[in-house]
Amino acid sequence: MKCTFCNEKAVYNVKYNGTALCREHFINFFEKRVKREIRNQTDLKRDKITISVAISGGKDSLVTLYVLNKILSDRRNLKIKAFTVDEGISGYRPSGIEKAARLCKSLGIDHEIISFKREFGYTLDEIMSIDNTRISCSHCGPMRRSLMNKISMYNKADYLALGINLDDYAQSILMNVVRGDISRYIRLAPHTGIERDGLIPRIIPLRKIPEKEVVIYAILNNIDYDNSWCPYYRDAYRNEARMIINMLEEKTPGTRQAIVKFFDGTRDILKNSYESKDMKRCMICGSPSQNDVCEVCSDLKEINERVLKKSI
Numbered sequence: 280m281k282c283t284f285c286n287e288k289a290v291y292n293v294k295y296n297g298t299a300l301c302r303e304h305f306i307n308f309f310e311k312r313v314k315r316e317i318r319n320q321t322d323l324k325r326d327k328i329t330i331s332v333a334i335s336g337g338k339d340s341l342v343t344l345y346v347l348n349k350i351l352s353d354r355r356n357l358k359i360k361a362f363t364v365d366e367g368i369s370g371y372r373p374s375g376i377e378k379a380a381r382l383c384k385s386l387g388i389d390h391e392i393i394s395f396k397r398e399f400g401y402t403l404d405e406i407m408s409i410d411n412t413r414i415s416c417s418h419c420g421p422m423r424r425s426l427m428n429k430i431s432m433y434n435k436a437d438y439l440a441l442g443i444n445l446d447d448y449a450q451s452i453l454m455n456v457v458r459g460d461i462s463r464y465i466r467l468a469p470h471t472g473i474e475r476d477g478l479i480p481r482i483i484p485l486r487k488i489p490e491k492e493v494v495i496y497a498i499l500n501n502i503d504y505d506n507s508w509c510p511y512y513r514d515a516y517r518n519e520a521r522m523i524i525n526m527l528e529e530k531t532p533g534t535r536q537a538i539v540k541f542f543d544g545t546r547d548i549l550k551n552s553y554e555s556k557d558m559k560r561c562m563i564c565g566s567p568s569q570n571d572v573c574e575v576c577s578d579l580k581e582i583n584e585r586v587l588k589k590s591i
């Protein structure tokens with residue numbers, strides 16, 4: 280099949296807009312949407328800008344880093360830094376860290392590693408062996424978010440970039456709708472216009488790019504990513520949202536884009552009419568929190584109590 284725009288061989292068929300694209304036109308199509316998102320989600324006119332990029336070593340985060348660097352690296356006022364959160368999941372995270380470090384080295388980007396063990400005293404594997412009454416993601420998610428914010432604050436970042444593709448983003452929106460969680464719905468990234476004290480605004484440059492296109496972009500640009508899955512992933516409630524959206528997308532191509540369009544249209548209306556709780560500071564660690572003690576500190580308190588009980 281030929282590219283819709285030139286005589287080259289097509290590498291990808293875009294079902295939702297009916298075009299076939301060669302390597303060059305696919306990369307242009309991909310980067311055009313990322314550039315638009317960067318423009319919409321950030322203000323890069325300031326004197327000095329630092330973007331902190333969270334990279335796990337998977338395709339989405341490594342492509343985010345690569346494409347941000349490609350689009351923004353010639354700006355003198357802008358610095359990109361990368362970091363990886365090591366949750367301490369044996370047999371999984373080490374390979375991601377290796378790939379993340381290799382890409383950073385090849386692009387000349389600073390890369391730091393921040394670990395659960397050093398910051399909280401436990402790896403995620405240890406936490407799961409102490410408390411298996413809850414699913415792993417309910418421990419891991421808040422802890423990761425807390426460390427991502429902490430390292431970005433430490434690096435005086437203006438934005439924290441996350442590698443989230445269209446599929447993941449549409450799932451997050453649907454999950455909040457199904458839970459009826461308006462407060463979380465409003466707080467979903469990108470955080471344009473809802474910056475809060477102590478929280479670095481999160482940006483998600485790939486939120487309009489389907490997962491499949493992220494994979495193709497990575498392959499076409501020789502980005503070596505870790506494609507293993509977290510061994511705890513089977514616990515994730517997200518699996519159900521993924522199945523439903525894939526089924527709808529199969530029947531009606533463009534469903535994922537429509538979900539995001541609906542989100543963009545409704546969030547601003549909800550933001551103006553919904554009174555969210557003011558952010559406080561956690562009494563223990565000082566992190567921004569909706570309650571007197573943040574989710575991470577109350578989780579750690581419970582884990583420490585369980586350890587104490589076991590040792591008596």
Ligand code: SF4
Pocket residue numbers: 366415416419420509510511512515
């Ligand atoms: Fe953590 Fe769950 Fe993601 Fe695994 S799937 S890294 S446990 S949030």
